[in-house]
Amino acid sequence: MKFLVCISNVPDTTTKITFTPDNKELNKAGVQFVINPWDEYALTRAIELKEQLGGSVTVLNVGEADTEPNIRKALAIGADDAIRVNAKPTDAFFVAQQIAAVAKDGGYDVILMGKESIDYNGFQVHGMVGELLGIPTVAPAMKLDMSGNTATLEREIEGGKEIVEVQTPFVVSCQEPMCEPRIPNMRGIMTARTKPLKVVEATGQGAATQVTEYALPPKKQGVKLIDAENAGDLIRLLRNEAKVI
Amino acid sequence: MSVLVVVECDKGEVKKSSLEVASYGAQVAQALGTTATAIAVGEASEASLASLGEQGISKVLYDNEARLKEFVNGAYTKLIAAAAEQEQAQVIVLANSNIGTSVGSRLAVRLQASLATNVVELPRVEGGNFIVKRGAYSGKAFSDVVLLNDRKIIAVKKNSIEALHNAGQTAQVQSFSAQLADTDFADAPKQVIMQEQTGGVPLPEADKVVSGGRGMKGPENWHLIEDLAKALGAATACSKPVSDVDWRPHHEHVGQTGITVSPNLYIACGISGAIQHLAGVNSSKVIVVINKDPEAPFFKAADYGIVGDVFDVLPKLTQAVKELG
Numbered sequence: 001m002k003f004l005v006c007i008s009n010v011p012d013t014t015t016k017i018t019f020t021p022d023n024k025e026l027n028k029a030g031v032q033f034v035i036n037p038w039d040e041y042a043l044t045r046a047i048e049l050k051e052q053l054g055g056s057v058t059v060l061n062v063g064e065a066d067t068e069p070n071i072r073k074a075l076a077i078g079a080d081d082a083i084r085v086n087a088k089p090t091d092a093f094f095v096a097q098q099i100a101a102v103a104k105d106g107g108y109d110v111i112l113m114g115k116e117s118i119d120y121n122g123f124q125v126h127g128m129v130g131e132l133l134g135i136p137t138v139a140p141a142m143k144l145d146m147s148g149n150t151a152t153l154e155r156e157i158e159g160g161k162e163i164v165e166v167q168t169p170f171v172v173s174c175q176e177p178m179c180e181p182r183i184p185n186m187r188g189i190m191t192a193r194t195k196p197l198k199v200v201e202a203t204g205q206g207a208a209t210q211v212t213e214y215a216l217p218p219k220k221q222g223v224k225l226i227d228a229e230n231a232g233d234l235i236r237l238l239r240n241e242a243k244v245i
Numbered sequence: 246m247s248v249l250v251v252v253e254c255d256k257g258e259v260k261k262s263s264l265e266v267a268s269y270g271a272q273v274a275q276a277l278g279t280t281a282t283a284i285a286v287g288e289a290s291e292a293s294l295a296s297l298g299e300q301g302i303s304k305v306l307y308d309n310e311a312r313l314k315e316f317v318n319g320a321y322t323k324l325i326a327a328a329a330e331q332e333q334a335q336v337i338v339l340a341n342s343n344i345g346t347s348v349g350s351r352l353a354v355r356l357q358a359s360l361a362t363n364v365v366e367l368p369r370v371e372g373g374n375f376i377v378k379r380g381a382y383s384g385k386a387f388s389d390v391v392l393l394n395d396r397k398i399i400a401v402k403k404n405s406i407e408a409l410h411n412a413g414q415t416a417q418v419q420s421f422s423a424q425l426a427d428t429d430f431a432d433a434p435k436q437v438i439m440q441e442q443t444g445g446v447p448l449p450e451a452d453k454v455v456s457g458g459r460g461m462k463g464p465e466n467w468h469l470i471e472d473l474a475k476a477l478g479a480a481t482a483c484s485k486p487v488s489d490v491d492w493r494p495h496h497e498h499v500g501q502t503g504i505t506v507s508p509n510l511y512i513a514c515g516i517s518g519a520i521q522h523l524a525g526v527n528s529s530k531v532i533v534v535i536n537k538d539p540e541a542p543f544f545k546a547a548d549y550g551i552v553g554d555v556f557d558v559l560p561k562l563t564q565a566v567k568e569l570g
Contacts, residue, residue, distance in 0.1 A: 013501050013521045017385040026382075037502045092360070093353065118383045118501060121363055127318075127350025136432045137318060139347050142495075155434070156496070157316055158260075158342050159447030162434035176488075176502070177495045208359040212376065213389040217527060223534070223544050228553025232565030234533065237549060239569060242531045244510040245453065245477060 001055035001146070001168075003046040004108035006099050006125070007039040007074055008089065008117045009067040019214045026119075026214070035070050038114020040181035041174040045144055046112050047078040048179060053146060056080045058106065062089045062098045068197070076184035076192035087202035090210075092120070096128030097204035103133060109168040110151070115140035115175045126173040136166045139173035248274035248281040249334035250302060251325055253344055254289035261450055262340045262401075264300055264408040269401050270338040271301025271409065272367055277336070282306065284328040284421065286321055286344075288314045291418050298414035306421035312430055315437055316344050320429040322351040327423035329356060334396075341400040342449065349398050359392035362400040365528075368392075383501040384524040403449065404507040404530075440496065448497060451480035453510040454529075456499060458484040458522075460515020460536060460555055464492040469559040470514060476566040482506065484516045500525035515555045518543025535559070 011017070012032040020027050035043070046057045059079040061067050064086065071082045085098040103111050111133075116123040123139070130137030142161065143154035149168045154161045156175070184192070226234045238245045250270035252263040259267075267283060274281035283305045285294055294305040306328050313320060325348060329337055337352065339345035346362050353360035365387065366378040374391045377399060381388045392399075440447070448454065455474040457467065467481075474481045481497060488498035499506055501521040511529035515536060516522060523546050526532065534547040537554050544550045551558050 011382075013383075013524075016520065017382045019386075092350070096354070119381065121381055121383055123346040123362055124350040124353070124360055127347055128354050131322075131351040131354035137347065137351070138432060139318075140343060155316075155432075156343055157437075158344070158449050160437060160439035162316060163436040163438070164432050164434050166432055176498070208353070208392070208394050209361060210391045210393060211388045212374075212391055214381065215387045215389075217385070217387065220532075220546055220548065223547040223550040225550050225552065228551050228558055231551055231553070231558045231561035232568075234549055234551060235562060235565035235569055238510065238531070238533070242510075242548065244531050245566070245569075 001049065001053050001110065002106065002108045003050060003055060003057045004060055004103055004106065004111045005039070005043045005046045005057060005074070005079065006060045006111070006113040007043065007070065008036045009033050009061065009063050009070050010036045010117055010119045013037060013118065017216070023213045023215065033067070033070060035074060036114050036117045038116060038118070038175055040114070041176060041178045042112035042114055043074055043077060043079065044181045045174060045179045046110070047182065049144070049146055058083060058108070060085070060099060060102055062087060062095045064088060071197060072192050073184060075195045075197070076188040077182050078188060081196040081198070083198050083200060085202055086199050091207035092122045092124035093128060093208040094204070094206060096125045096132060098202055099125065099129045100132035101203050102200070103129065109149070111169070111171045113173055115173040126171050130171040133169070133171070135169050135171060137171040137173070138164055138166060140175045141172050142175060142178055144172055144174070144178060246277070246335045247279050247332045248277065248336045248338065249329050249332050250281055250283040251337065251339035251345065251348070252283045252285045252297065252305070253340055253342065254285055254287035254293065257288055257290040257293060259289070259293050259297065260340070261408070262342060262403040265403065265406055266338055266340050266401050267297050267300035267302050268409040269367065269399070269406055270336070273336055273338065275301070280304070282332050283416070284325055286313060286324070294418045295415045298416040299411050300409050301411065302416045305416045305418045307418060308421050308423065310422070310425065312433060315434050317430050317433045318347050318351065319431055320425050320433070321348045322355065323425060323429050324423040326352055326355050328421060337398045339398070339400050341402045345400050349400050353398050356396050357394060358396035358398045359394040360398040360400070361390050361392060364399050364401050365405040367406065368399065380528065384505055384527050402507060404509065446480050448480045448482055448506065449504055451506070452508050453477050453479035454482050454499070454506055454508045455479045455512045455514065456482035456484070456516060457487060457514045458516030459486050461487070466556070467493070469556065473512070473559055473563045473566070476563050479510070484522050513543055514559060516543060517541045518546060
């Protein structure tokens with residue numbers, strides 16, 4: 001079974017987001033970049049399934065050279081080899097085209113990724129990859145088990161879940177509680193240095209969307225404190241002042 | 246040219262988030278000088294579809310095929326693509342739900358459209374550019390995005406715009422078929438399992454949310470959260486540490502790596518307000534924080550606060566709601 005795991009390089013979840021003075025890009029000063037937390041579920045589950053069924057795990061990133069430390073980290077966690085498409089990930093459609101091209105070329109059986117990246121929050125790439133390849137996408141999945149070429153998944157829908165069965169090849173986007181994401185151990189870190197990391201150039205068309213400006217949410221007016229002894233006053237304020245109940 | 250709105254239905258009713266989507270689509274259509282048609286998916290009744298006229302929809306297409314009652318990504322995509330072709334839709338509007346975005350991303354490729362998800366405002370046209378504002382960085386920021394292709398698909402975040410209610414207006418309901426094949430049902434569910442909802446509404450659809458953190462000290466104390474939620478008709482939620490230790494199921498986890506919610510009212514009980522949690526809730530209209538630590542960072546993001554013990558405060562709040570009726 002050949003697994004392709006797509007990872008993106010995002011600011012750590014604790015990052016206080018600020019932008020460049022023209023508000024056109026993230027201010028990267030002092031920002032720690034990590035593997036997108038949702039993608040960690042995809043990576044670990046692929047490694048677990050490889051250990052169970054045999055095969056290989058290839059990790060794929062669309063990004064410039066500064067993403068390589070996190071690609072190496074994915075190799076240290078247990079992926080066998082890596083591909084970096086040397087391009088700025090301008091939008092979901094651009095990235096999806098790169099993934100689809102690599103997937104087609106490599107004949108992968110299962111293409112995994114997180115349900116969305118925590119920077120762009122698109123929830124788009126998996127569906128686009130599935131459509132470009134003409135194969136099913138199951139998104140977002142909370143569980144993925146495989147038996148031969150058949151996968152059984154739990155897909156989250158609003159207020160519940162669906163049990164879905166699909167045949168390889170397919171695309172799956174992952175979220176908790178699919179597995180316990182692994183962290184690299186010392187042996188993994190040592191072996192990751194010599195695992196193959198291939199760099200390829202981008203293909204396909206350009207982006208379908210373009211970000212023109214970023215903005216921070218408006219600041220709150222300040223908190224109105226209510227005495228704990230008269231907690232019931234809060235409810236009256238919510239009814240009469242805030243008008244939300 | 247027209248606007249096509251994708252309306253999700255459940256148990257015969259149009260979902261609340263889809264009423265907002267329909268209203269959004271109707272306003273886009275008006276700005277473009279055209280009309281808005283809806284394509285309904287899920288289990289719908291003719292009466293509820295006709296009442297979409299109140300949201301400004303003139304015509305509703307519905308395929309009564311039994312296998313479309315549950316979400317199937319492949320089949321829904323083909324159905325909506327066929328409706329978009331028939332209606333020559335230039336703009337397609339859907340909900341920023343798991344269903345809406347799963348279908349929207351496939352449609353974008355199939356129809357060569359530009360897609361924006363997580364959209365929070367009506368679009369604007371500036372210098373010939375079609376621009377939407379959307380949430381980014383997991384609730385920590387917004388971005389303006391130009392949709393470059395002729396066709397545009399917009400997934401509207403829940404609670405971002407008011408639903409229209411033009412009483413008495415009705416939409417014309419037409420049956421519609423996309424000639425679906427068995428291969429379109431490759432990802433059809435074998436089984437659908439719905440969760441029990443405390444407030445009777447799923448968390449992503451909820452208008453009011455009562456949420457608990459580690460300050461609740463253990464799952465045995467959750468009845469305090471549930472009592473207030475029931476009294477308010479709210480859904481219950483929790484912070485990441487709480488779902489990590491299995492006090493509550495993961496689908497209640499709100500935050501950067503859980504569900505992002507945008508209710509009218511979010512009441513946080515015993516949650517300190519880590520930046521990852523704030524990211525998941527800061528588009529709520531009104532935030533109430535109850536915490537015994539006056540230095541809890543959550544108070545900085547709150548509209549109302551009570552510095553006090555949740556075990557003492559929560560029963561008083563529940564009582565006050567009941568008295569208010």
